Amino acid sequence: MRGALFRPRLALLNGVTAVGGYLLFPGEIDSVRLGALFAGVVLLAAAGSALNQVLERDIDRLMERTRLRPLPAGKLTLTGATVAGCTLLLAGSLVLVLAGRWLPALLGGAALAWYLVLYTPLKRRTSLALAAGAVCGAIPPVIGWCSAGGSPVDYPVVLLAGLLYLWQIPHFWFLQLRHADDYRRAGIPLLRLRSGDSFPAGICRLWLAALVAGTLLLPAFGVIGNPGTVWFPLLPLALGIVSLVRSETVIFSSLNLFPLLLTLLLFSR
Ligand code: HEM
Ligand SMILES: CC(C)=CCC/C(C)=C/CC/C(C)=C/COP(=O)(O)OP(=O)(O)O
Secondary structure, eight states: TTOOSOOOHHHHHHHHHHHHHHHHHSSOOOHHHHHHHHHHHHHHHHHHHHHHHTTHHHHHTOOTTTSSSTTTTTTTTTTHHHHHHHHHHHHHHHHHTTOOOOOHHHHHHHHIIIIIIIIIHHHTTTHHHHHHHHHHHHHHHOOOOOOOHHHTHHHHHHHHHHHHHHHHHHHHHHHHHTTTHHHHHHHHHOOOSSOOOOOOOOHHHHHHHHHHHHHHHHTTSSSOOOHHHHHHHHHHHHHHHHHHOOOOHHHHHHTTHHHHHHHHHHHTO
8 A cells, every 4th residue: 555645444444443432332323324434534534644645745755665655656746635635524524424413523623633733743853743643543433432422531432542542552663663764764753762772672562562451451341241252352362472473564464453353342242
């Protein structure tokens, strides 16, 4: 997906995590509202990707990983990418409003604003931008929970969003380990614990252990209920095994399954 303006896999997985938030809410499943929620979040996440690439077209040109994207590759004009992103932004917001409530659309707009106005500029200045960026990716399940009728501060969705927040840190760190030279070339600051050192993979694995521990809390708080609890131990077990693998590329690809597997467990509630 190195040349995708909308980064479809990232957008679809954000839609999946929004569905997870919807399924977590106790009550009847309204399939039309669920479909509108999924479509709305996917459209907003795709809009975010396109507008992020408009803002980052200069550094995307400098990195092997992103130089084939439509803007640096000259396949799309700046106006074309901006119009595409704004069109998806409007479409996604409209679909979320038509799904029946204003709050999900407001949360979606807030997540995009946070991503484009805060995270994207901050990323050029400090490696701690990641802590801000992870807020964006933790919002889709809250959108789903609110679309089902819940409040953003209900503890089950706070726990689910908190776990997704935790997951995004190693999700990015293992990518950063693989593309460190790319990021240095683009002048993007990377987290280092001591000046000059490259980032120790050990910290990433320690964080994965924390993610396993956080995942184990889900049944304790009733987030995963029967019959999901029968299958549940497979998730932290798989996560624990992945964290022992040597290849950072394999860990990055395997970690991308985490939000999907978590949502499947919520389907089985
Ligand atoms: C702090 C938050 C996040 C950061 C910094 C981040 C960073 C990245 C980066 C840099 C890539 C590589 C993209 C490329 O090379 O084109 C990527 C890929 C990906 N991200 Fe994230 N991401 C974040 C949050 C999320 C969230 C919330 C999701 C979904 C729930 C997600 C799902 C994915 C997927 C599925 C890929 C693989 C895309 C592909 O290969 O096409 N990410 N992420
Ligand atoms: C509901 C809704 C719209 C939620 C927002 C979901 C969203 C856009 C999550 C992605 C978060 C993120 C920081 C991606 C990486 O961008 P990057 O610029 O670091 O990646 P890059 O280097 O590949 O461009």
